[in-house]
Amino acid sequence: MLGWFLRGASSRIRTTRYPHEGDSSTGITPGRPVATQFSHSRAADTAATACPTGAITAHEHSAEVDLSRCVHCMACSRGEAAMKWQNDFNWASLSGPQALKTTQPFKKSLHIRLVDSGSCDAVIQEIKQLAKPYYNMHRLGFFITPTPRHADVLMITGPVTSHMRLALKKTYDAMPRPKWVIAVGNCAISGCVFAPSFMAASAVSSVIPVDVQVPGCPPPPLAILHGLLVLTGRAPAMQPTTPPVTEVAS
Template identity: 50%
Template sequence: MKQWIIEGIRTGIKTTKYPKKEDTSPGISPGRPVLTEASKIDPSICPTSAIRKKGKKTEIDYSRCIHCYRCKDDRGGKLSWEMSYEWAYFTKKGQGPLKSSFQSSIHILVVDTGSCGACLSEVELLNNPYYNMHRLGFFVTPSPRKADILMVVGPVTHHMELALKKAFDAMPTPKRVMAVGTCAISGGIFTPSFITASSVSEIIPVDLEVPGDPPPPLAILYGLLILSGKMKPKRQ
């Protein structure tokens, strides 16, 4: 214990300054592809059909991108890369930001509906000293009765459908649902399949989606900040 206190005093505070200050530390985000007008890419390079033609235009569906890097310019593809993490967006059918009287104490119920563990481990990192989501008033709860936000990771396996519905129904209002990761948003590489639904929104209403496979902790934190109304969305 004494040793850790001395180490802490010696190294100082290492917690990220985000959201007060942008975090540009190396490895903080895997980044994602961006299309420019000059981008000429063959959509067949993409294993999940995230890159597709719409008329004469090409577009990227981030809800299907698995960050495989095949389209990246220095990996044989042709697309440049943006290193941001503020990707989360409100869904069209969702309720928008949470209006809670207890903004400094937002409780999150995390439900894994059949993930490979990647998104879940990024969520776990939010509790470590570097991201430390408690400083922003976010806490994980095991009880749906105490939860304000339902965070779902993984494609929804049929075995988890009823459990997910029950967890959602048990939450008091106001409540919000966020789907974290490509599999939760679109089923990712697991759909179509005989064991999963194609997204969380097929089972319960989703208010916010955080693309990424897996999304880095700061992308999830940004999602929490805008969903809880603590921060205004930077893009829609």
Template identity: 40%
Template sequence: MALWTFFGLASGKATTNWPGTGEDSGQQGVLGMPRYNPAACREGCADCAAVCPTHAIEARAGGLAVDYGRCVVCQLCTEACPTDAMTPSEDWAFGVTNRQDLIWSETSVRARAAATPERKAFRRSLHIRHVDAGSCNGCESELQALNNPFYNLHRLGIFFTASPRFADLLLVTGPVTNAMREPLMTAYEAMADPRWVMAVGTCAVSGGISGGNYASGTGLEGVLPVDVYLPGCPPNPAAIMEALLMFLNRASQRVSGGRIDG
């Protein structure tokens, strides 16, 4: 018997039971999206907006406009803010089905379970085709972790496939560079109906750091219809898993109006 077999038997089961209640997501202590508290904002102050590299925070009349779909989780705003209006948090589960839910709103309403269509055909399995549309490979590194022994995505009936013809969901990373736009469209058009799209990472959601330049678009907006948005730079494996389960109606959306439950 090989040495690694003995090591495995001695180590025991490595796979987490998460997202089971009370189980380990593997992301404890990991910084997530900065938390915005407008009540702590000092009138006329725009220090956080001045340092934001993607214009996720903009100073406007009456306060700040905060768009988590543009946030790259750099934490510069939390360092620049003199009043703790922007503070660090562990809010990483930011998957939404409506782009508007990533924009902070004073009058947030609880998110829309009713707005998410039933997908009974995928209760048991889901096949994903991933397309890198100009990513820096940060998101790809997190996607690879989904198949490691700890997360073991297959246990949830979710699989990656090499062919778009066998895929139910097109998972896109990167800001959609000019060179990758045609291959992306080719992959989407090769998918059979019904077909869905998930934007993973801030680049795919809004363009990120490099979006909107001479060689790159601003994510999937105006390119493909998006069913799930998951910002982050990059989003961690647990965030990706939760967004996929949310797509399958096996988990609830936790973000509404730019705010996460709890």
């Protein structure tokens, strides 16, 4: 066991400096297409039709992106009418117009209960990454708890299958107030490729109220972390309509 102790003590720190500094490591995000201006409207139409989930809409010369439907298939990044691609991760947004009434005590200690309502295992894996060395959300005061009784935040993945609906509601009801809900991943936000259907509701928000949405398929760990920071008022939310700040070519 001493060997393991020495091994642990001698390993260098890998944890990201985010949110104190930006993280520009490569491979931490699949990136996303952003609103793109084309020289003629036909190109914008081509980009829109290339999208298999209808996340891109063409308005004359420009093509806009609905990130909550984008599945990062990268079909729009290829060909002549290629959308601009941006490798960022600050994707979380508040779902209601009202500002969150987050109270001071939760800023440094927020307990999260995760409910998988029919997601794939990749998004669970990305949430797990948050507690692992590279992201280590504990340093920011975020903790996963196994019981809803101790939870302040309900983190939900998946399109809410009909078998999970009651379990989700009961978990939500079992949480003490004040409580918040984060919908993680596009299937939780819009159902995306799996809903609406006979088994799945179209979104978590049709079952319980959602405060923060983290789009992505699956959202990378830093996007989920950004969601938690947005919830506690420690980072600005992404404004869905604002044009991107920096642009990185595909």
